[in-house]
Amino acid sequence: MGALTFRSLNIIAILALGILVAIHLCWMPIHWAFFLLFAWLYISIIFLACVKLSLGFFMPVVCSAKTTERVVALTFDDGPARYTAAILDTLKQHNVSAAFFCIGKNIPGNEPLLQRIVSEGHTIGNHSYSHHYWFDMFGSGKMLADMKQMDNEVARATGLKPLLFRPPYGVMNPNLARAIKKGGYKPVGWSIRSFDTRAKDKQMLLSRIIGQLKPGSVILLHDSMEITAAILPELIEQIKNKGYKIVPLNKLLNIDAYA
Numbered sequence: 001m002g003a004l005t006f007r008s009l010n011i012i013a014i015l016a017l018g019i020l021v022a023i024h025l026c027w028m029p030i031h032w033a034f035f036l037l038f039a040w041l042y043i044s045i046i047f048l049a050c051v052k053l054s055l056g057f058f059m060p061v062v063c064s065a066k067t068t069e070r071v072v073a074l075t076f077d078d079g080p081a082r083y084t085a086a087i088l089d090t091l092k093q094h095n096v097s098a099a100f101f102c103i104g105k106n107i108p109g110n111e112p113l114l115q116r117i118v119s120e121g122h123t124i125g126n127h128s129y130s131h132h133y134w135f136d137m138f139g140s141g142k143m144l145a146d147m148k149q150m151d152n153e154v155a156r157a158t159g160l161k162p163l164l165f166r167p168p169y170g171v172m173n174p175n176l177a178r179a180i181k182k183g184g185y186k187p188v189g190w191s192i193r194s195f196d197t198r199a200k201d202k203q204m205l206l207s208r209i210i211g212q213l214k215p216g217s218v219i220l221l222h223d224s225m226e227i228t229a230a231i232l233p234e235l236i237e238q239i240k241n242k243g244y245k246i247v248p249l250n251k252l253l254n255i256d257a258y259a
Contacts, residue, residue, distance in 0.1 A: 104129030
């Protein structure tokens with residue numbers, strides 16, 4: 001599946017459908033249910049590819065680093081938010097750098113937080129301006145305009161233009177792939193999804209993350225969640241106790257963070 005792309009799937013699907021139609025017309029009838037099964041299989045593959053960034057189906061998306069060195073990166077989505085300041089306090093206390101994939105509409109009124117993120121050595125990434133519920137249904141032009149609006153907010157607050165982009169809801173599709181390419185962004189996913197937006201038990205959340213640690217892991221968290229701010233000190237300590245070093249995302253992935 002990793003080698004399969006949107007283009008190659010469509011070529012295979014067209015060829016297979018052509019063969020089925022030819023058999024149906026020229027040799028023996030094929031029951032309509034078989035064609036329905038064919039359509040269901042195609043749609044299922046597309047759906048899986050949309051929600052699984054690491055497959056790189058529509059375009060390559062970096063989700064971890066290929067390394068044997070025990071290094072990982074922390075990333076926070078959906079800020080600047082209620083717990084961003086507390087998370088920054090913890091990161092500063094532990095001398096750890098992280099990446100913050102921010103939502104543009106959250107920036108007005110929170111410019112000092114953006115400035116603090118940069119001044120304390122963290123990275124700002126683009127997580128769209130609107131994070132609209134129907135973002136995945138936008139055309140590529142509307143998506144790109146939304147992403148550039150986020151860039152403008154970051155530039156207004158910090159003077160920087162993010163290159164790293166994380167899709168809202170972690171969903172990729174052909175329109176977004178086109179927008180990313182046209183905008184010159186570098187799409188970034190994750191290899192450890194904490195599910196901190198649903199977590200209720202702190203120890204279960206910690207165990208879920210620590211249990212998945214591997215060299216080069218990119219950990220997805222949210223600075224909008226109280227539980228995330230609460231567990232962060234212990235999470236950092238447990239990561240270090242496992243012999244891992246927490247490094248900046250752009251350093252881990254060896255990519256530029258800003259244009």
